[in-house]
Amino acid sequence: MVMLPHAESQTLVKIGPTKSNKTKFPGIPVIDLSRPQEAKNLIVNACQDYGFFKVINHGVPPLLVSELEHEAIGFFNMTESQKDQYCPPNPLGYGKNRIGTNGDVGRVEYLLLSASNFPTNCNIFSSLAKEYVEEVRKLGCNILEMMAEGLKIEPKSVLSRMLSDDKADTVLRLNHYPPCLDPKPEPNLDLYPNHQIMSHGKPPIVFGEHTDPQLISIARSNAASGLQICLADGTWVAVPHDDSSFFINVDDLLQVMTNGRFRSVKHRVVADSSKSRVSMIYFGGPPLMEKISPLGLLMEPGEESMYHDFTWFEYKSCSYKTRLADNRLSLFHKNSQVSH
Numbered sequence: 001m002v003m004l005p006h007a008e009s010q011t012l013v014k015i016g017p018t019k020s021n022k023t024k025f026p027g028i029p030v031i032d033l034s035r036p037q038e039a040k041n042l043i044v045n046a047c048q049d050y051g052f053f054k055v056i057n058h059g060v061p062p063l064l065v066s067e068l069e070h071e072a073i074g075f076f077n078m079t080e081s082q083k084d085q086y087c088p089p090n091p092l093g094y095g096k097n098r099i100g101t102n103g104d105v106g107r108v109e110y111l112l113l114s115a116s117n118f119p120t121n122c123n124i125f126s127s128l129a130k131e132y133v134e135e136v137r138k139l140g141c142n143i144l145e146m147m148a149e150g151l152k153i154e155p156k157s158v159l160s161r162m163l164s165d166d167k168a169d170t171v172l173r174l175n176h177y178p179p180c181l182d183p184k185p186e187p188n189l190d191l192y193p194n195h196q197i198m199s200h201g202k203p204p205i206v207f208g209e210h211t212d213p214q215l216i217s218i219a220r221s222n223a224a225s226g227l228q229i230c231l232a233d234g235t236w237v238a239v240p241h242d243d244s245s246f247f248i249n250v251d252d253l254l255q256v257m258t259n260g261r262f263r264s265v266k267h268r269v270v271a272d273s274s275k276s277r278v279s280m281i282y283f284g285g286p287p288l289m290e291k292i293s294p295l296g297l298l299m300e301p302g303e304e305s306m307y308h309d310f311t312w313f314e315y316k317s318c319s320y321k322t323r324l325a326d327n328r329l330s331l332f333h334k335n336s337q338v339s340h
């Protein structure tokens with residue numbers, strides 16, 4: 001029997017009451033990409049069980065990662081008026097305390113960049129970010145190919161081709177969460193008018209719960225904690241930080257393309273650290289006109305798609321009209337019941 005290796009399970013924190021009927025969480029799956037034969041099946045298991053895993057021996061040069069992080073810190077250290085010279089997030093640009101355009105708030109500042117259109121007025125991000133995205137895109141393609149092999153579907157490029165396409169819709173997000181010196185619930189109700197990011201007795205939520213709409217997200221952060229994922233039984237678990245690894249999220253489109261076999265993972269960030277947190281996330285989306293529907297080779301005889309067919313453009317446009325915590329996929333579910 002192959003044992004699943006798990007990340008620092010002894011340091012995992014389970015949040016919320018543990019009921020006896022809840023399955024014990026053994027820790028975030030860790031996939032060693034230098035062992036591809038084993039990795040294929042472990043990736044599939046992780047996508048089915050959690051929609052989330054960590055990769056080691058990923059091949060992205062550590063120097064490139066630390067240089068981009070250094071530049072990101074330099075950017076966030078600039079004065080407010082310097083940063084405000086970047087366009088407000090519409091949806092790309094520099095934003096602070098507001099996430100998206102539909103009323104969500106967070107204790108975070110960020111820069112959202114499109115890989116096909118890196119800013120030319122800023123020599124910081126033009127070449128480094130491009131190089132970083134290329135390396136992470138390669139990592140994403142490698143993972144999606146292993147996934148296809150693990151699922152036993154051919155060709156193995158059936159998923160990865162969407163990221164390697166010249167028209168792939170790729171977004172890079174740099175987030176900065178200021179240090180939380182007093183991790184008590186935030187009493188300022190003006191900033192959080194609908195209480196949505198208050199959580200009494202627990203560290204405040206600084207980036208609210210959501211799933212990512214794309215295919216996969218490839219994230220890393222400095223050595224500061226805060227990221228949490230939601231398990232199938234609704235329990236939130238903390239993800240131990242690891243600045244030398246990448247964390248992979250299954251996103252909404254992959255849930256649809258596997259007809260619900262893989263889980264688009266709900267995640268959030270809490271102010272859990274007295275350290276500033278800087279995260280860099282690659283969101284891998286397909287070309288805008290790509291038609292999204294379950295992969296034929298995965299379907300059992302007589303199995304029907306759980307979702308209406310749509311293009312990534314349709315799904316993305318629709319997603320950007322929703323609130324962060326909305327269940328965007330339910331809008332395309334055949335037995336549609338909008339839930340929040």
Ligand SMILES: C=C1C[C@]23C[C@@]1(O)CC[C@H]2[C@@]12CC[C@H](O)[C@@](C)(C(=O)O1)[C@H]2[C@@H]3C(=O)O
Pocket residue numbers: 091099100101102104112171173210211212213214283319320321322323324
């Ligand atoms: C509230 C929102 C922010 C978001 C667009 C949306 O209307 C719903 C999806 C959000 C999300 C989550 C993952 C990524 O961080 C993001 C860039 C994306 O593609 O979808 C954000 C959007 C955003 O911050 O603009």
Ligand SMILES: O=C(O)CCC(=O)C(=O)O
Pocket residue numbers: 173175207212219221227267268269279281
């Ligand atoms: O900062 C993080 O680690 C996660 C942020 C996130 O989920 C996002 O930007 O979509």
Ligand SMILES: [Fe+2]
Pocket residue numbers: 210211212267
């Ligand atoms: Fe996210």
